[in-house]
Amino acid sequence: MQIGRVIGTVVATQKNPKYDGAKLLLVQLLTPDGAARGTPVLAVDSVGAGVSERVLVVQEGRAAGEALRRKLAPVDTAIVGIIDRVETGGDRPIPQAPKAEASERAGRRPRQS
Amino acid sequence: MQLARVIGDVVVTRKDPGLMGLKLLVIQPLTPDRRPAGRSLVAVDSVGAGVGEEVFFVRGKEASFPFYPTEVPADAGIVGIVDQWTLT
DSSP states (O other), rough: EEEEEEEEEESSSOOHHHHHHTTTEEEEETTTTBBOOOSEEEEEEOOOOOTTOEEEESHHHHHHHHHTTTTOOOOOOOEEEEEEEEOTTOOOOOOOOOOOOHHHHHTTTOOOO | EEEEEEEEEHHHHHHGGGTTTTTEEEEBBTTTTTTTTSSSEEEEEESSOOOTEEEEEEEEEGGGGGGSSOOOOOOOEEEEOEEEHHHH
16 A cells, blocks of 8 residues: 545546546655655545545555445545554664663764664 | 546557457546646547546556456556546
8 A cells, every 4th residue: 555645636527437426536645754756646535535634545456446345446546544643663773772881881982873 | 547638549450359349549647737647558438538638547457347248458448537626
């Protein structure tokens, strides 16, 4: 799945019947750090996401069809969750052990954290 | 799905039987501010889109679903004509 942000809504009266009643939202995919990634996509919404919310997006046909709960729906992208929080540890090393006595540290350079 | 504009059509006489009778359109994917987003491609049409119209399309085998049970060897299909979109 990908992380994205809802940036707009789409109205399309003439469309495949499997889309009837489904909400179509414009989503900007993001990196976990929140930067925009790629061109915004259209997604069907199955969880009631609102504009500006961060969402979880599937971009695989079978999963998207399941999110819409319709067989043979010609969809390839669906919102499947609303994100509360994203935490990434990044490349930070494992925190070092508690600091030793000053005398024991004498002559050694402190490690960066 | 992605936004796109229909920019042309393709005539293919000798083709896979699964494509018989289907309209093939050239589409240009778009960003929401109507700039080109990637390469143009050919998509099957199941909603009656015309050149110049803004549409949205699906990729992958889902492109064949509107024609089920006919097995259509397509990997892109127009599934809707866009009236408008609103950005916040």
